[in-house]
Amino acid sequence: MLTTLRIIIASLIMHLPNSISYAQEIDPGIATAHPLASKAGYEVLASGGNSFDAAVAISAVLSVVEPYSSGLGGGGFFLLYDSTSKDSVFIDAREKAPSNASRDMYLDNDGNVIRRASLDGPMAAGIPGLPAALHHIAKNHGTMPLYRLLQPAIRLAREGFPAYERLVTAVMIADKSKSLSPKFKEIFLPNDKAPIIGQIIRQPELAKTLEILASSGHAGFYDSFFTKAMVEESQRDGSIWEIEDFKSYSVIEREPIKLNFLGAELTMAPPPSSGGTTIGSVLNILSEFDFLGMSFSEKVHLITESMRRAFKDRAFYLGDPDFVDVPIGKLISKEYASKLAESINLDKATPIHEEDEIDGSIGWNEGAHTTHFSILDNNGNRAAVTQTINTWFGSGYMLPSSGLILNNEMDDFASKPLSPNSYGLIHGEQNSIQPNKRMLSSMTPTFIESDRGIAILGTPGGARIISMVLLSIIDYLTGGDAQSMTASKRFHHQFLPDVIRYEKDAFTNDVKEDLQMKGHNLQEISNYGNMQVVTFDNATGETESSSDPRGLIEGFEIDFY
Ligand code: GLY
Numbered sequence: 210m211l212t213t214l215r216i217i218i219a220s221l222i223m224h225l226p227n228s229i230s231y232a233q234e235i236d237p238g239i240a241t242a243h244p245l246a247s248k249a250g251y252e253v254l255a256s257g258g259n260s261f262d263a264a265v266a267i268s269a270v271l272s273v274v275e276p277y278s279s280g281l282g283g284g285g286f287f288l289l290y291d292s293t294s295k296d297s298v299f300i301d302a303r304e305k306a307p308s309n310a311s312r313d314m315y316l317d318n319d320g321n322v323i324r325r326a327s328l329d330g331p332m333a334a335g336i337p338g339l340p341a342a343l344h345h346i347a348k349n350h351g352t353m354p355l356y357r358l359l360q361p362a363i364r365l366a367r368e369g370f371p372a373y374e375r376l377v378t379a380v381m382i383a384d385k386s387k388s389l390s391p392k393f394k395e396i397f398l399p400n401d402k403a404p405i406i407g408q409i410i411r412q413p414e415l416a417k418t419l420e421i422l423a424s425s426g427h428a429g430f431y432d433s434f435f436t437k438a439m440v441e442e443s444q445r446d447g448s449i450w451e452i453e454d455f456k457s458y459s460v461i462e463r464e465p466i467k468l469n470f471l472g473a474e475l476t477m478a479p480p481p482s483s484g485g486t487t488i489g490s491v492l493n494i495l496s497e498f499d500f501l502g503m504s505f506s507e508k509v510h511l512i513t514e515s516m517r518r519a520f521k522d523r524a525f526y527l528g529d530p531d532f533v534d535v536p537i538g539k540l541i542s543k544e545y546a547s548k549l550a551e552s553i554n555l556d557k558a559t560p561i562h563e564e565d566e567i568d569g570s571i572g573w574n575e576g577a578h579t580t581h582f583s584i585l586d587n588n589g590n591r592a593a594v595t596q597t598i599n600t601w602f603g604s605g606y607m608l609p610s611s612g613l614i615l616n617n618e619m620d621d622f623a624s625k626p627l628s629p630n631s632y633g634l635i636h637g638e639q640n641s642i643q644p645n646k647r648m649l650s651s652m653t654p655t656f657i658e659s660d661r662g663i664a665i666l667g668t669p670g671g672a673r674i675i676s677m678v679l680l681s682i683i684d685y686l687t688g689g690d691a692q693s694m695t696a697s698k699r700f701h702h703q704f705l706p707d708v709i710r711y712e713k714d715a716f717t718n719d720v721k722e723d724l725q726m727k728g729h730n731l732q733e734i735s736n737y738g739n740m741q742v743v744t745f746d747n748a749t750g751e752t753e754s755s756s757d758p759r760g761l762i763e764g765f766e767i768d769f770y
Pocket residue numbers: 579597598599600618621649650651652671672
């Protein structure tokens with residue numbers, strides 16, 4: 210088997226992959242956004258760890274080698290399936306608002322949103338959740354000690370890794386778009402210069418922080434001398450964090466959302482993710498029509514009209530379920546979908562009603578940050594994980610002594626209800642800022658189980674995460690595979706602004722004409738997303754891992770032994 214593995218791995222090296230799989234009774238599969246993360250996960254599986262062990266190792270490595278996307282200064286959602294108990298659990302490691310936060314903290318005296326106040330610097334940061342998740346998963350779901358699982362990340366932070374194109378681009382975008390803190394610049398822009406490709410990036414302070422987490426676990430990060438130093442440092446630079454905010458932080462195990470569509474069972478992210486309910490609502494609406502019998506253009510129209518309605522509900526009903534009543538049952542019920550379906554005209558786009566005319570002239574966020582990975586182990590345990598620090602390099606602020614890049618997740622709250630955030634998403638009072646509340650998210654780690662097999666999927670991409678996962682679910686359940694799920698062209702509508710955004714070549718000219726005739730506004734945008742999919746086929750027994758071709762990272766020689 211070792212020889213087979215070496216051959217597969219050799220071919221992967223030639224193609225500089227992000228995803229790997231190998232042959233056993235169930236072939237394990239891993240798809241991540243970075244080859245070094247896939248390697249760390251593979252090594253855990255090869256040394257007897259399960260998917261949950263691998264998830265911890267991969268999560269930590271991505272925090273080091275994809276510092277623009279996610280990290281210990283941020284949060285994430287871990288969807289886990291245990292093949293022994295046959296249960297899925299959703300681990301909510303979302304950041305929460307500091308206890309000193311308040312509803313109008315980002316408004317000026319006239320009640321207007323202060324530009325970039327919820328995006329830049331330590332005031333934009335929620336209390337991080339990712340370190341708590343790593344400890345929790347290793348302790349409660351894994352089989353290996355956290356200390357061991359964090360070693361690859363510690364090594365990469367201390368000894369460094371080579372800069373690659375996406376990282377360099379992210380540094381340049383961050384440098385242009387936000388003010389970066391001195392420590393951040395010392396690591397990523399020494400002498401005010403972005404790294405060149407191949408330059409070794411070392412993060413010694415982050416290595417020490419990972420070591421503290423590795424040796425002292427949750428308490429080491431959330432309730433120790435280290436926590437005190439971190440909070441005092443952030444306060445000196447303007448944060449409103451308190452030590453108590455860390456002491457009281459814990460992950461929450463929640464029931465995932467389950468839904469049936471085209472005979473398959475979907476397991477999806479519940480609030481404070483908006484993904485499961487929004488996708489559930491769209492799929493239920495599609496089920497009210499002869500969706501499979503429609504032409505492509507008719508399908509795009511119906512999916513768009515369904516997204517228009519589901520994203521409107523996202524804006525007005527969704528928030529942290531521990532703080533506000535979220536009518537999940539209603540939003541994913543067949544009865545509600547049937548009511549929404551009645552309002553859809555198959556020949557005409559629904560005009561935005563006057564009362565819904567909220568500023569549609571928002572900016573657009575590329576949505577390539579945040580990261581997702583999918584894992585299947587040889588016992589059939591699964592992990593779908595999406596983690597984030599929000600926009601490129603989060604708040605752009607690095608805590609000097611711990612090397613943590615702080616998230617800017619506070620921007621996922623409604624700074625002012627019905628004012629668009631950096632993804633152009635609007636939110637209502639349900640998602641307004643309250644002390645200790647979790648901000649709404651679009652991250653949507655997902656499992657599909659059908660007669661055909663299983664799929665484990667997710668992607669970064671801000672609001673577009675939801676439509677990307679939706680389109681991939683539809684693709685898989687209508688005959689697509691892991692490759693087509695990651696590679697197919699995408700389109701998106703999010704209620705406001707009232708426009709279908711699509712990738713080049715997503716629509717033929719005929720389809721565009723047809724959609725315009727129906728009254729849709731169209732806008733071509735650059736490619737987006739970085740989906741990571743693992744599938745298992747019941748009939749052939751084959752596992753397929755696929756990383757989004759849009760996100761492939763080149764230049765890494767992978768040595769698995
Ligand atoms: N920060 C992006 C999201 O959670 O949706």
